[in-house]
Amino acid sequence: MAEIPGSDHAFLADEDLRELYRLMVAVRHLDESAIRWQRQGLIPGYAPELGQEAAQVGSGYALDMTRDFVFPTYREMGVARTVGVDMVEYMSTHKATWHGGLYDPAATRFAPIQAVVAGSVLHAVGWAHAQTLDGTGGAAITYFGDGASSQGDVHEAMNFAAVMKAPVVFFIQNNGWAISVPTERQVAGGSVAARAAGYGIPSLQVDGNDVVAVAEATAAALAHARAGNGPAIVEAMTYRRGPHSTSDDPGRYRTLEAERADAGEDPLQRMRSHLVAKGLADEAFFEEALAAAKAEEERIREGIMALGPRPGREMFDFVYQEPTAALKDQARAWREESEHV
Amino acid sequence: MSEHATLSDLDAARDNTQSAAAQRESVEVIPAANESGQPAGPDAETLSMQQALNRALSEILEADRKAVVLGEDVGQLGGVFRITDGLQRKFGEARVFDTPLAESGILGMSVGLAMAGYHPIPEVQFDGFAYPAVNQIICQVGRMNYRSRGKLPMPITLRVPSFGGIRAPEHHGESLEALFAHVPGLKVVSPSTPHEAYHLLKFAASRPDPVVFMEPKSRYWQKGPVDTAASGYSPEGARVVREGRHLTLVAWGAMVARCLQVAELAAEDGIDIEVLDLRWLKPIDAEALATSVGKTRRAVVVHEAPLTSGLGAEVAALITERCFGTLKAPVERVTGFDVPYPSGDLEDEYIPDIDRILFGIQRVLEYRRG
Structure with a gap:
């Protein structure tokens, strides 16, 4: 595999390392809480990211949100939190309030939550090409998994990006499972990064449970793209420790023993050990980080509980910038015939 | 001609048309500016x-x-x-x-x-x-x-x-x-x-x-x-390409020119056809359909796509909703068939031609409530 030069280790100072841990704790606690919210009936469903905190926080931390743009799937809560998306507005998608979430994707530079597997990978290429045309120095990062890498759009996106030298980072979270199908039944050759050679795209396969390694790899890939060298691929090897969603039952396709054996070391524990070993954090720091995460989750939960359904007229309001007469007629009929007059 | 065309009128029209269709390569002409309903301004x-x-x-x-x-x-x-x-x-x-x-x-x-x-x-x-x-x-x-x-x-x-x-x-x-x-x-x-x-x-x-x-x-x-200037041009909604009193032909794309040919042939037999170029297939200009068919009380919609669940069904529904009381006959659809688009040799059998459009017109004009 081609090398991505210019990895910039210097950008992670001691305080950055502590911040990466705080972010991972916040994400972990919110993620686990969201499963409880679903069990309590507060939200109808959720797609947990347990075990992928390092991949998401590390990659998100490497972005420059003054000029970059994120193209997520439906499992990038950790990235959203890291780049500063309002988490009530983000989690509203899991409350079935609005498909894409309630946050402003243009202002946050975080594209609407995308339920179509690999749906937004090509969008990242188009957006990135626009940065070339405009000379902004911005780069796109597009997230997808080992399962999505089977989609034809991923091939088209990588090929387009390489041909056009578009500044885009393809960030794959290879979490071992596409719902019930393991990577070896999904990805021929066992690695998405290995495909990069065929496109002439440099790639990095990185330990996705090591938040520092992920942040550094992503920063290197972004630097490569910004410098006008075209796209880069980062494959973060991680593990989906939880179910695909709150409707999934992993017991039907993997044993607990296999799960424990394959999951490897918990990314939070790893970072905790790292901070302790470097003398950057003590017990008080970890307690404080957890307390902050709990307080944050409490605020988000209250926000989600307070969130009512959107007015029904919004079904009609956002279909077009310039609604058709037929749609206006339908909205009028709905108003007259429903209880929402 | 009275309100209804006679069968002999239609047969005559069809005979004319069949010979015309046989020579389509040579007779297919673009209507002059006036016939296409567009102003031929000084700068055209x-x-x-x-x-x-x-x-x-x-x-x-x-x-x-x-x-x-x-x-x-x-x-x-x-x-x-x-x-x-x-x-x-x-x-x-x-x-x-x-x-x-x-x-x-x-x-x-x-x-x-x-x-x-x-x-x-x-x-x-x-x-x-x-x-x-x-x-x-x-x-x-x-x-x-x-x-x-x-x-x-x-x-x-x-x-x-x-x-x-x-x-x-x-x-x-x-x-x-x-x-x-x-x-x-x-x-x-x-x-x-x-x-x-x-x-x-x-x-x-x-x-x-x-x-x-x-x-x-x-x-x-x-x-x-x-006319690139065309200051009065309206890009929205449908447009009446040819005014007529007896029946409205609704079409878009390449079928508009064919419907104009049909209208000219029918006119020779006293059948006065209005041709509506729908232009926008979404949104469909339902008011233009209602205005035209409200006047002519008969409609035939023509398209190249297959019949079933084609846009002709939507056009027929919009007309029926607005003109049910005044319609003299059900809205007729003259369309491609429910088949994969055929190879070039059979293309002319598939695309609605002048004869099939005239047959559709005939069915509407001859319709009697049973």
Whole structure:
């Protein structure tokens, strides 16, 4: 595999390392809480990211949100939190309030939550090409998994990006499972990064449970793209420790023993050990980080509980910038015939 | 002629038509400016639809710095139909560029360009090549404005050389209007003349919503008057191409010219037909349908696409909802058949021809309540 030069280790100072841990704790606690919210009936469903905190926080931390743009799937809560998306507005998608979430994707530079597997990978290429045309120095990062890498759009996106030298980072979270199908039944050759050679795209396969390694790899890939060298691929090897969603039952396709054996070391524990070993954090720091995460989750939960359904007229309001007469007629009929007059 | 045409009138008309149809290659003429219902202003030029579309694209790129043209072979070659001829030379490779040969990629990339503030004008080389892009067209182009609560509009004008009539290989002649018209978030339009093509393309490219622009490829090389000034031109809704009293023919794209031929032939037998060029297939101008059929009390809708769940069904429903009390007969549909688009040798058997349209007219005029 081609090398991505210019990895910039210097950008992670001691305080950055502590911040990466705080972010991972916040994400972990919110993620686990969201499963409880679903069990309590507060939200109808959720797609947990347990075990992928390092991949998401590390990659998100490497972005420059003054000029970059994120193209997520439906499992990038950790990235959203890291780049500063309002988490009530983000989690509203899991409350079935609005498909894409309630946050402003243009202002946050975080594209609407995308339920179509690999749906937004090509969008990242188009957006990135626009940065070339405009000379902004911005780069796109597009997230997808080992399962999505089977989609034809991923091939088209990588090929387009390489041909056009578009500044885009393809960030794959290879979490071992596409719902019930393991990577070896999904990805021929066992690695998405290995495909990069065929496109002439440099790639990095990185330990996705090591938040520092992920942040550094992503920063290197972004630097490569910004410098006008075209796209880069980062494959973060991680593990989906939880179910695909709150409707999934992993017991039907993997044993607990296999799960424990394959999951490897918990990314939070790893970072905790790292901070302790470097003398950057003590017990008080970890307690404080957890307390902050709990307080944050409490605020988000209250926000989600307070969130009512959107007015029904919004079904009609956002279909077009310039609604058709037929749609206006339908909205009028709905108003007259429903209880929402 | 009285209110109803007589059977002998119709038989005579059909005889005339059959001989006319047999010589279609030689008799197919573009109606003069007046007959196409368009003002031939003092500045009108004679252009083919290909030239009119090329002129429109050039002016769009000139006026709108965010407009970009992309697709397969649209650069140096100028597109397989030469619609983008010379544009890359004039505006550079940043504004007019070739993509790899993958339609989902073209449309997905257009979505990203639109998210970055561009106004993409992608070309899908032939209608049948839109199928690999349907996921992006339906799930992304059509929904991004909605998904983003209006924050990420999709001002994409998707040009699709459409319909049949050029003896092309398989999936080079398809009529996808019903598929696209069914998708929330999309708008669909099809021009019937060079003048319409010029103005409708400029209008579509100026709007903030995605428009599927279906170009009738069999009309690319037919010439007609184009008045680029046309200050009174209205790009929205349907347009009456020919006024008549007895029956309304509803059509779009290449079928408009054919319906005008039918109307001229029928006129020789005293049947006075109104021809309505629907233009916009989404939104359909229901008021124009009601106004025309409210007057003529009879309607035949003509399209190249298969019958079942075709747009003719939507047109018939809209007419029936608005004109049920005054209709003299059920709305008739003269369409392609529920078959895959046939090979060139059978193309003329598939596309509604003058005879089949006249038979449809006859069924409506002869209809009696049972």
